[in-house]
Amino acid sequence: MAETTDLLNAAPPRPPLPFDVAGKVALVTGGARGIGYATARRFLEAGAAVAVNDVDAAALDVAVAELRTVGPPVLALPADVGDLTQHRPMIDRTVAGLGHLDVLVNNAGTFQPTPLDALDPALVDQLFTVNVKGLLFLSAAAVEVMSPGSSIVNVSSLGGVRPPFGGLAAYHATKGAVDSLTRDMAITWGPRGIRVNGAGPGGILTEGRGQVTEHPLFPPEMMTEIMRRAMDRPLGRMGYADDLAMVIVFLATPAAGFITGQHLLVDGGYYYA
Numbered sequence: 001m002a003e004t005t006d007l008l009n010a011a012p013p014r015p016p017l018p019f020d021v022a023g024k025v026a027l028v029t030g031g032a033r034g035i036g037y038a039t040a041r042r043f044l045e046a047g048a049a050v051a052v053n054d055v056d057a058a059a060l061d062v063a064v065a066e067l068r069t070v071g072p073p074v075l076a077l078p079a080d081v082g083d084l085t086q087h088r089p090m091i092d093r094t095v096a097g098l099g100h101l102d103v104l105v106n107n108a109g110t111f112q113p114t115p116l117d118a119l120d121p122a123l124v125d126q127l128f129t130v131n132v133k134g135l136l137f138l139s140a141a142a143v144e145v146m147s148p149g150s151s152i153v154n155v156s157s158l159g160g161v162r163p164p165f166g167g168l169a170a171y172h173a174t175k176g177a178v179d180s181l182t183r184d185m186a187i188t189w190g191p192r193g194i195r196v197n198g199a200g201p202g203g204i205l206t207e208g209r210g211q212v213t214e215h216p217l218f219p220p221e222m223m224t225e226i227m228r229r230a231m232d233r234p235l236g237r238m239g240y241a242d243d244l245a246m247v248i249v250f251l252a253t254p255a256a257g258f259i260t261g262q263h264l265l266v267d268g269g270y271y272y273a
């Protein structure tokens, strides 16, 4: 009872720099290109050190060389997040190289189409291994070294909430699973001071979109129609990787310190199109 009274009477905390991430250490998976790269860049520009992971070691080398021109330290972590044996070494290398780990951005993902009438079991396994198991086990390894005030951002998808078009059923199911994990992680790790949120892209211009736009399941005339509908969203344009990056960094700031278990769509209103 005394404790409750103390809480009710205490002055509310007022972070002096609510949008500051300077001095934090962020680990971004799938950071060689696209949303992951843009996120790593935004963290660095805001003064955070960043460990950047990617399965494409050559692309990661190029990305890290560019990112090192920004300022704060950058550590390269080439690894497949779908390989659970890589998680502990990734976390250990981050802590050894950059001192601590405050933010994990689970961005690495693969989104190959999976026609429901011609399912490829190996592809479905791969989608779940990378997008779900990788994210789940890496997060569990990360929280072991995280202190109160840390946070995790899971990059999900509009497609897990409202498929904008057909053909990606298994991929969309992986993102539905990610949203479910975001909620469970939030209630489990919240009492340890660790917040967990999702950022859901919808129709973002990245290299990875080629997995869909160049797939035989989507011939040019169908792709034109899909693009027409994508542009017909309230904000009238496709998204950029940086649209996501800024929101992901925000979710890791003290300004978002009372937000957990949420999935924030970053889709220009595509949900309503």
Ligand SMILES: NC(=O)c1ccc[n+]([C@@H]2O[C@H](COP(=O)([O-])OP(=O)(O)OC[C@H]3O[C@@H](n4cnc5c(N)ncnc54)[C@H](O)[C@@H]3O)[C@@H](O)[C@H]2O)c1
Pocket: 029, 030, 031, 032, 033, 034, 035, 036, 053, 054, 055, 056, 059, 079, 080, 081, 082, 107, 108, 109, 110, 111, 130, 155, 156, 157, 158, 159, 200, 201, 202, 203, 204, 205, 206, 207, 208, 209, 241
């Ligand atoms: N672009 C969009 O419109 C869109 C929409 C919804 C969701 N997303 C999600 O956003 C995230 C990033 O997508 P993007 O568009 O930037 O894709 P992208 O393909 O441009 O970049 C993804 C990066 O992740 C890396 N990667 C893939 N598998 C990996 C693995 N097993 N281990 C480590 N790295 C791996 C790739 O090499 C690549 O560099 C994904 O989770 C994706 O599902 C994107």
